[in-house]
Amino acid sequence: xxxxxxxxxxxxxxxxxxxxxxxxxxxxxxxxxxxxxxxxxxxxxxxxxxxxxxxxxxxxxxxxxxxxxxxxxxxxxxxxxxxxxxxxxxxxxxxxxxxxxxxxxxxxxxxxxxxxxxxxxxxxxxxxxxxxxxxxxxxxxxxxxxxxxxxxxxxxxxxxxxxxxxxxxxxxxxxxxx
Amino acid sequence: xxxxxxxxxxxxxxxxxxxxxxxxxxxxxxxxxxxxxxxxxxxxxxxxxxxxxxxxxxxxxxxxxxxxxxxxxxxxxxxxxxxxxxxxxxxxxxxxxxxxxxxxxxxxxxxxxxxxxxxxxxxxxxx
Numbered sequence: 001x002x003x004x005x006x007x008x009x010x011x012x013x014x015x016x017x018x019x020x021x022x023x024x025x026x027x028x029x030x031x032x033x034x035x036x037x038x039x040x041x042x043x044x045x046x047x048x049x050x051x052x053x054x055x056x057x058x059x060x061x062x063x064x065x066x067x068x069x070x071x072x073x074x075x076x077x078x079x080x081x082x083x084x085x086x087x088x089x090x091x092x093x094x095x096x097x098x099x100x101x102x103x104x105x106x107x108x109x110x111x112x113x114x115x116x117x118x119x120x121x122x123x124x125x126x127x128x129x130x131x132x133x134x135x136x137x138x139x140x141x142x143x144x145x146x147x148x149x150x151x152x153x154x155x156x157x158x159x160x161x162x163x164x165x166x167x168x169x170x171x172x173x174x175x176x177x178x
Numbered sequence: 179x180x181x182x183x184x185x186x187x188x189x190x191x192x193x194x195x196x197x198x199x200x201x202x203x204x205x206x207x208x209x210x211x212x213x214x215x216x217x218x219x220x221x222x223x224x225x226x227x228x229x230x231x232x233x234x235x236x237x238x239x240x241x242x243x244x245x246x247x248x249x250x251x252x253x254x255x256x257x258x259x260x261x262x263x264x265x266x267x268x269x270x271x272x273x274x275x276x277x278x279x280x281x282x283x284x285x286x287x288x289x290x291x292x293x294x295x296x297x298x299x300x301x302x303x304x305x
Binding site: 120161 | 179180181182184186187188190191193194211213214215216218219223226227230233234242243244245246247
C-alpha cells in the first residue's frame with residue numbers, strides 16, 4: 001500500500017464485511033507528541049478474544065476465496081516501521097475498533113494520501129451504510145457525515161450519485177494541504 | 179471546520195429535479211470493482227475513480243458502480259466484473275485507467291465485451 005488512505009480503505013472493507021451499519025474514521029495528529037493516530041470503529045459483529053489475537057496473523061482470514069488475510073498485518077507493519085503500533089479492541093456482538101499510531105515525523109511514515117478518494121470509493125460501494133469521518137491534520141479540520149448528507153438530500157438523490165460523490169472529493173481537494 | 183454545505187447539496191437536488199434516478203435499484207449495467215487487500219494494493223481505487231469520471235462524463239444514469247471483496251484471483255488484480263442485464267457477467271483483469279476507460283466505452287455503453295482484457299474467453303478452466 002502506497003499511503004495510509006489505502007490502508008484505511010482496506011480496513012474499512014473488513015468492517016463492511018462484518019455487517020456494520022455505521023463506520024467511523026478519525027485521523028488526528030498531536031504535534032507535541034509527534035504522533036499520528038488513525039481510528040476505525042464499526043458496529044459490526046465484533047470478534048471474540050481468540051479471533052482478535054488471530055487477525056494479526058497473516059495466515060488467518062474469514063474469507064473463503066483465499067487462505068491468507070493481509071489487511072491488518074500490513075497496517076500493523078506500516079505502524080511499527082515508524083515506532084508506532086496497532087491495537088484492536090473488539091467484543092463479539094459489539095463491534096470493533098482498530099487504532100493505529102505512527103511517529104508522525106518518522107522517515108518511514110507513509111503519507112496520509114487521498115482520503116477523499118477513499119471515502120468516495122467507500123460510499124460508492126456501500127451506499128446503504130453510514131460513514132462518519134473526521135480529520136484534523138495540519139490545522140485543517142474536515143468532517144463528512146453521511147447521515148447528515150442523507151438527511152439534507154431527503155431521498156431526492158441517492159448518496160452514491162456522482163454529483164454527491166464529487167462534492168465530497170472537492171471538499172478534500174480544497175481543504176488538504178499538499 | 180470543512181464540511182459539505184447545505185447550499186451545495188440543495189443545488190444538486192435542484193439540478194436533479196425532473197431527471198429519473200435509476201441509481202436506487204434499477205440499472206442496465208452493473209460494474210463491480212474488486213476491493214480486497216490485493217485489489218487495493220494493485221490500484222483498484224484508481225480504477226473506481228476512473229469509472230466514476232466516465233459515468234459522470236457520459237451522463238449515463240443506468241450504470242451502477244459498486245465494490246466487492248477479493249475474488250480469489252489476487253495475481254490478476256485490479257479486476258472488475260461488468261454485468262449487462264440479461265447477459266453473462268464478464269471479469270476483466272490486470273486493469274489500468276486506460277483499459278478501464280476502453281471497457282466502459284465499448285462494453286458498458288455499446289454492449290460489446292472487450293475480449294483483450296477479459297479473464298478468459300471460451301474456456302471452462304482458468305489458470
